[in-house]
Amino acid sequence: MTVIYPSPIFGPVHSRRLGVSLGINLLPSDGKVCSFDCIYCECGFNTDHRPTKALPTREEVREALEVRLKDMKVNGPSPDVLTFAGNGEPTAHPHFPEIIEDTLLLRDKYFPEAKVSVLSNSTFIHRPSVFEALNKVDNNILKLDTVDENYIHLVDRPAGKYSVSEIIELLKEFKGNCIIQTMFMKGNYLDKEVDNTSDKYVLPWLEAVKAITPRQVMIYTIDRETPDHDLQKASHEELDRIATLVKETGIPVSVSY
Known part of the structure; x- marks a missing residue:
């Protein structure tokens, strides 16, 4: 079942x-609005x-969050x-940096011990204002599923121009103040294998x-139903092997199994 989240606040x-x-x-x-598919x-x-519907405005986000x-x-x-996170x-969002400012202020006011996290696919970190905002949050969790350009275009399917080598150079600019998040999985898509748990994919990714030099790496596998049904979870053993490396x-x- 597909998950579409309410806006602007959902949960906890x-x-x-x-x-x-x-x-x-x-x-x-x-x-859903995303630069990846x-x-x-x-x-x-x-x-x-x-x-x-339209994007929620900065004011709507701030009021609903408060x-x-x-x-x-x-x-x-x-x-x-x-x-x-969300859809x-x-x-x-054109006002992402300002919304981050608002959120940090509200967090400090109501739950100063809570962290602010952003789950991002890294496609807008070339924008200075986005980069700066991501540097201010507690956990900027940035996607890097592989360093193989063909795999990215088959699995992550970025919209428009995308260069994984350029993304890696931009991720280095965080100077360690970031968390890298990677999805490992197996199976097939369009009759092509999408297993990125082997050394062919893991070792170049590890070099990147x-x-x-992130302060943490989060590796995970499929947890909920996916739009393509020929995908499979990576095994505990495969994830543990990668984590050990x-x-x-x-x-x-x-590791999230």
Whole structure:
């Protein structure tokens, strides 16, 4: 079943990786807007879920977030994290940097111990204002599924121009202040194998991770139903093997099975 999130606030949900997470969706509530069209996305393919509603405004996000945080202050639960996620790429919102400023202020006011996280596919980090905003949050969780250009275009299916080598250079600019997130999976898509758990994919990816020097790597596999049904989870053993390789570099790693 495809998941389309309410906008601008949803949850809290219990996140495998982040704990009690209050979601912030900067995309329309009736569809998906993303610069990737990943074959494993729980929100489905872009073409299947074209939104008719507008993006929430900065003011709408701020007001809805404050109402929800006030309610959680009185009635619970306390959030571990405020997470920018939802129906597509949050950094695509034209007022993403200003919304981050608002969110940090509201977090400090109501739940100063909570973290602010952004789940991003890294496609807008070339914009200085987006890069700067991502540097201000507690957890900027940035996608790098592989360093193989063909695999990216088959699986992540970026819209428009995309260069994985350029993305890696931009990720290095965070100077360690970032978290790299990678989806490992198996199966087939359009009669092509999409298994990125073998050394052919893992070892070049590991070299890129070492060059980026993130403060953490998050590796995960398929958890919910995917729009393409020939995809399979990576096994515990495969994920553990990859995690061990990351640990050997000295970079902390978490695994979500």
